[in-house]
Amino acid sequence: MTIKQPLSVVLAGGGSAGHVAPLLAIAAALKERDPQVKLLAVGTAEGLETRLVPDAGVELVLIDRVPMPRKPSADALRFPARMRAAIRSSQRILEDAEADVLLGVGGYVCTPMYQAARKAGIPIVIHEANLRPGLANRWGARYTEWIGTAFQGTKLAKARWVGMPLRRQIARLQRPLQGGRVQNGPAKEELGFDSGKPLVVVTGGSLGALRMNQALAASLPAFAEAGVQILHITGTGKALLDDAGRPVESPGYRQVEYFDGMERAYAAADLLICRSGAGTVSEVAAVGVPAIFVPLPVGNGEQALNAATLVDQSAALMVADQDFTPEWLKHNALPLLKDPARLTELGQRAGQAGIRDAAEKMADMIVQAAR
Known part of the structure; x- marks a missing residue:
């Protein structure tokens, strides 16, 4: 069968950065493969897609958010009619786009889009970012054989392990080694830090992590005494303030609420302390940066499972959220920063587990599905 040119791909998914980031990475891989490809995101x-997708130069259309009811309620009574309306909107979007393929990455938007594509006979391609698949992707996976997963242990029938689609700037980042140590001095200087001192990057993700922030704030004197620099990405609206309401200050410490271009932070870091969302774990592995994971202690424990994919290979460390205290940092993070050989070993082991070409694999899958 000959594919019409240019190929038209509708990309569905959103809500969190964990859905939007792989969607945009796949979109970029499709564009790199064929600059004429027609892309439409739904x-x-x-969701965060309202800002991130247009910023990436991809057209975005919106449909109503229709969460699956978990218990009897007024919303549960309205659910069937709302879902039917969302499916009709999805059908119009696919028709107007003359879609050849629907890519879904999970989130509320995917369920009606999968149903509409199935009715229209449009091939469905799915990427599942989490070790435990979400509800929408579990449902959609029943109707396609074109499924890629970020983690090897994800249980979806007919799925292939492809890795996590990453932004090109991260997927192509190199941390050069010389004499058994990462040569990240220039990257530190680029961020305004001293190239000769250790640098820790701490981030709780785009929303921040209050407990991590508080533990770090209490640890600043110990880090300063040890000559350790810190880039602290606090999360939007979660800046650390002193008693006078001013941003907390300490020697070698800098805080920002948001950091644009995490590849620059990865390039400079001697150690990363972070949550363990699927995207972050995959980026740590692809880049080969030494990391301490502090899993978010909510939901079904998926962040701990994500982190375990590296921890079980001695490629990262993990500490439970309730155990992440100033005392833990003093007795674990500070000694690690004084052990360059151990840091190098962690980074190299992480890099051996990393996958850098998942976006290209998913782009290939989309083209194959269109055929």
Whole structure:
């Protein structure tokens, strides 16, 4: 069968950065493969996609967010009619786009889009970012054989392990080694830090992590005494303030609420302390940066499972959220920073587990599905 040119791909998913980031990485891989490809993203008004997708130069259309009811309620009674309306909107989007393929990465928007594509006979391609698949992708996986997963242990029938689609700037980042140590001095200087002192990057993700922030704030004197520099990405609206309401200050410490271009932070870091969302774990592995994971202690424990994919290979460390205290940092993080050989070993082991070409694999899958 000959594919019409240019190929038209509708990309559905959103809500969190964990859905939007791989969607945009796949979109970029498709564009790199064929600059004429037609791309249209579908999301909801409540998700991060409303900002991230247009910023990436991809057209975005919105449909209503229709969460699956978990218990009897007024919303549960309205659910069937709302879902039917969302499916009709999805059908119009696919028709107007003359879609050859639907790519879904998970999130509320995917369920009606999968149903509409199935009715229209449009091939469905799925990428599942989490070790435990989400509800929408579990449902959609029943109707396609074109499924890629970020983690090897994800249980979806007919799925292939491809890795996590990453932004090119991260997937192609190199941390050069010389004499058994990462040569990250220039990257530190680029961020305004001293190239000769250790640098820790701490981030709780785009929303921040209050407990991590508080433990770090209490540890600043110990880090300063040890000559350790810190880039602290606090999360939007979660800046650390002193009693006078001013941003906390300490020698070698800098805090920002948001950091644009995490590849620059990865390039400079001697150690990363972070949550363990699927995207972050995959980036740590692809880049080969030494990391301490502090899994978010909510939901079904998926962040701990994500982190375990590296921890079980001695490629990262993990500490439970309730155990992440100033005392833990003093007795674990500071000694690690004084052991360059151990840091190098962690980074190299992580890099051996990393996958850098998942976006290209998913682009190939989309083209194959169109055929």
